[in-house]
Amino acid sequence: MKKISVILIVTAACLSGLPAQASPEVDKLLQKYQQQGAAVAVPEQGKNLWYSKNGDRGCINCHGSTPADTGRHVRTNKAIKPMAASVNPERYQDSKKVEKWFLRNCKWTLGRLCTAQEKANTLDWLNSL
Numbered sequence: 001m002k003k004i005s006v007i008l009i010v011t012a013a014c015l016s017g018l019p020a021q022a023s024p025e026v027d028k029l030l031q032k033y034q035q036q037g038a039a040v041a042v043p044e045q046g047k048n049l050w051y052s053k054n055g056d057r058g059c060i061n062c063h064g065s066t067p068a069d070t071g072r073h074v075r076t077n078k079a080i081k082p083m084a085a086s087v088n089p090e091r092y093q094d095s096k097k098v099e100k101w102f103l104r105n106c107k108w109t110l111g112r113l114c115t116a117q118e119k120a121n122t123l124d125w126l127n128s129l
């Protein structure tokens, strides 16, 4: 009896601690970033990066003023589906795609690659929305 209640309490605690969108692919990426030297992701810093500007360039130039809404590519004018994983469950399900776009978009926006820590922070934040 005792054992069962302990198991139940532990299970409940684990479930309540889960991010809004549990995603094995995101977990895999976050682990990879840690292997590359990143500490535990800090979503608040991912949010800061997302809304920061490098001159007139920022993530929101293409992804729109809020991740829950459709964005628009600043150059091609093509619509970009929402980035918030709760709105668009197709997000962050392919690590190759995630890495490809981090590479391209960080270069375009910041003029450099994003660090493993910056990628972890941003991914964790977007995936929690």
Ligand code: HEC
Pocket: 050, 058, 059, 060, 061, 062, 063, 073, 074, 075, 080, 081, 090, 091, 092, 093, 094, 097, 098, 101, 102, 105, 106, 108, 109, 110, 122
């Ligand atoms: C010049 C336009 C543009 C800017 C600026 C931009 N992005 Fe993107 N981003 C795109 C496009 C286009 C895609 C691919 C289309 C899609 O996934 O809907 C994309 C996709 C992504 C993806 C992959 C999402 C997935 O489903 O796997 C990530 C992650 C991402 N962007 C992060 C960022 C971050 C972080 C910044 C700011 C540093 C940024 N982007 C700035 C255009 C942009």
